[in-house]
Amino acid sequence: MSELDPRITEALARLPDYLGQHVIVSVTALALGLAISLPLAVIATRRASLRWPLLAFASLIQTIPGLALLALFYPLLLGISAVTETVLGTGFSALGFLPSVLALTLYSMLPVLRNTVTGILGIDPAVNQAALGVGMTPRQSLWMVELPLALPVIMAGIRTSAVWVIGTATLSTPVGQTSLGNYIFAGLQTQNWVSVLFGCVAAALLALVVDQLLALMESGIAMRKRARVAFGGVGLVLVLLAALAPGFARPPATYIVGAKTFTEQYILASLIQQRLRANGFSSAHREGLGSTVIFEALATGEIDTYVDYSGTIWANHMGRKDVKPREQVLAEMGAWLRKERGIEMLGDLGFENAYALAMRRDRAEQLRIRTIEDLVAHAPQLAIGGDYEFFDRPEWTSLRDAYGLRFRERRQMDSTFMYGAVANGDVDVISAFSSDGRIARFGLIVLDDPKRALPPYDAVLLLSPQRAQDEDLRNALAPLIGKIDVELMRAANLRADREENKETPAQAARWLSEQISRR
C-alpha cells in the first residue's frame, strides 16, 4: 500500500483537537440557543405584540454574515471586559471561546424561534379549546398538549439550527477559537487544498451525522416510537463523547503557540513547537489569528508565544508614524512592550518580512541597479507593479518622497501574480515582501534602501507577560534568536508555497530546524 499524502496524515493528527473544540463550541452554542429561544418562543405565542419584534430581530441577525457577527463580538467583549476590570477588578478573555459561543448562539436562534412559534400557533384551535375545557391550567396545556403537538415542527427547527451552527462554527477560527475551520483557513493561506477540503468534508460529515440522528429522533417523536427517539439520542451522546474523549484523555499542553494567517507564520509556529518538544515540553497551537487578535491574545496570556514583526507593532500598537533605523525601532519597541503590556521580546530571529522593491537579477545587473538610489535615474523608463494596497500605504509615500521616484507606469495586481509578472518582464520592479519564497524561486533581488525610507519589519519572538521570566521557555527558544537569515526564511517559505513537491508547514519547519542546527 502506498503511503498517505503527508498533508493528510498531518490533517488526521490534528483531527482530535480540532473536532473536539468544534463540537464543544457548537454544542454549547446550541444548548444556550435552545435554552433562550424555546422560552422566548413560548412567550411570543402568548403575546402577539412580542412576536413580530422577536422574529424580526432574529431574522436581522441571520442577515449578518457569520464571520462579521463573530468579529463584532470581539470589540464588544473587549469593551465589557474593560468595564468589569475597572468595576470588579477582573476582566475576561474577549477572544476564542466566548465570542464564538455568543455569536453562534444568536445564529442558532431563528430556526428554533420560528418553528416553535409556527408549531404552537399551528395547532387546531379545537384542540386548544379542548385543553381548556377538560380543566388544564395554561401550564398543563403547554406541557401536555401544545409542546407535544408542536414537537415535530420544533425538532425540524432544531435540526436546521444544528446544521447552521456546525457549519458556521468553522468561522470561529479567526477570532481565536480552534475549530474545523483551522484546516480551511490555514489551507487557504498556504494554498494547501488538501487541508481546505479536509476541513470542509469533516465539518459537512459532522453536520450530516448530527442532522440524521436528530431526524431519527424527529420521526420517532412524530410516529410516537420511543425506540427511535432513544436510538437517536444515544447516537448523539456517542458522537459527542467520541469527539470530546481525546481532549479529556490528553493532558493539557504546557505552552500555547500562536500563528497569524500566512505560510511563514505557520512554519515558525511549527518550528517553535518542535523546539519545545525537543526540550521535553508539550505544546498546542492556535493558528489563523488576525493581527490584532493575536497581539491581544498574547497580552492576556491566552497564548504564550508567537512571532510578530517590528513594523506592525510600531505602527499598529504603538501608533508611531515616523520611520527609524531598525536597531532603534527594536530597542524602543522592546521597552514599550515591557512597560505598557508586560510582554517580553525574547529577540529578533534575524530576518525581516518588510515591504521592499524587487527586480529580476539579470535586469538589475544589466542596468547596474543594486539600491533604490540606483533605481531613481532609470525609473522614468520602467514600470512598477504593486498589490492592491501598496500605492495607498505610507510605505510607498515615504519611499517616493525620500528618493523622488517617478515610474513610467504603475500597475496594480493581485500579489499572487506580482512575482510572475516581474519574472516575465511585464513589469520591471515590484513591491515584494522581503522574506517571500518566490523571491528565491523567480531569481529576484531585493534592492537596498540606503535612506531607510521603508520601515523595518524585523521578525521578533514575543513572550506573554506570565511567561516573561519562564526560564524553560526562554532556554528552549533562545537558540532560534538571530539564526534565521532572510535567504533561509525565503527557502523555507518556498518549500511550503511552491506548486510541485509542496511541503506542509511542519515539514518546512523540520527542514529549517536542520539548517539552523548545521550552522
Next chain:
Amino acid sequence: MTETGHAIEFDNIIKRFGDGQTIALDRVSLAIAPREFLTIVGQSGSGKTTLLRLINRLTEPTDGVVRFAGEDVRAVDPIALRRRVGYVFQGVGLFPHMTVAENIAITPRLLGWDRKKRDARVDVLLALVRLLPSEYRYRFPRELSGGERQRVGVARAVAAEPHVVLMDEPFGALDPLTRDAVGQDYRRLHDELGLTTVMITHDILGGVLLADRIAVLHQGKLIEEGTPHKLMTAAKHDYVRELMQTPRTQAARLRKLMEDGPQ
C-alpha cells in the same frame, strides 16, 4: 346541589363582544333542573355557544349571574369548575397525540387519580359507549371513524364522574345513521348516570327526539322554551313555529311517500 335547587341557573345574562357594540346575549334567564336534558336550538350566531361557555367559565358574562349548583360561578376556581363539568366539543377536540385511553383519562389524571383507578375507569367507560376496550384502548384518534371518535368524546366528558355534561353540536359532523345511534346511546347514558345535560344543536329533529326541554335562542334572546311537545304543538313565537315546522313537514312528506308506495 339541593334537591329543590337548580343545577344551572342563568340570571339576566348580558354578554357583549369586542367594542361593546356586538351583543351576543341579551338579558337571558334560564334555569336547568338536576337530571334534566336541555337542548338549545337556534341559528349560527344566536348566542348558543356563548351561553354554554358561560357555565364552566370559558367565557365571562358582561352582566348577570351564572349559578352552578346554587353557587355564583365567579366564586369558583375556573380550573376546578371545568374538571367538575363534562364537555363534548364541537368537532370532538380529541388530543391527536394521545391514545383513546389517554384521552378518556385526561380529567381524572388532572384530578390526580392513580393509574390503576384511571385504567379501570377507561375500561368501564369504553364499554359504556359500546366500544370494545381491548380493541380501542391504544388506538389514536386518527385511527377511529367519526362515530367512534364522538363516542370517545362522550366517554372523556363523563370520565371524572361529573353531574353536568355540556355538549356543543356533538353529533353535527356524523352521518344520519351514526348520529341517531350515538344520540340514542347518549340519552341512555344520561338516564343511567343521572346526568344534567345541556346540548347545543342545529338538528331540530334530533333535539326534539332526545331532549326533555328545548330552549330557542334568536339574535341573543331566549324567545321561547318548553317541552318538545309544547313547542311542536303550541309555539307562541312565529320564528319558533317556523323552526318546529321543518321536522313536521319532513315527517308528513315521509308518511306520504310511504303510503303512495313505489310508482
